[in-house]
Amino acid sequence: MEIKVRCARCGGTNVRLPEKLKENSIVACQSCGGRGKYGALKAQALTEAEGLFMGKLGELYKH
Incomplete structure (x- = not known):
């Protein structure tokens, strides 16, 4: 299972994270330059x- 974090502005997946992550740390999109908070990206x-997960769990009950 692969989870890709996406830029809220452009939908790009090339997001740079700071070394020390805190909820209010600033993250930056390498594609469009958009910025946001790590807490929002984590959510x-x-x-x-x-x-x-719920999709995979649902597939188990189909059989």
Whole structure:
């Protein structure tokens, strides 16, 4: 299972993270230069992971 974090501005996946991650750390998109907070990016990744997990779990019950 692969989770890609995406830039909220352009949808790109080339996001640069700072060395020391904190909720309010600034992350930067290498594609468009957009900036955001690590906390928001982490929340987006967790939501995507949950969706992937629930999809896989649902596939198990189809059989």
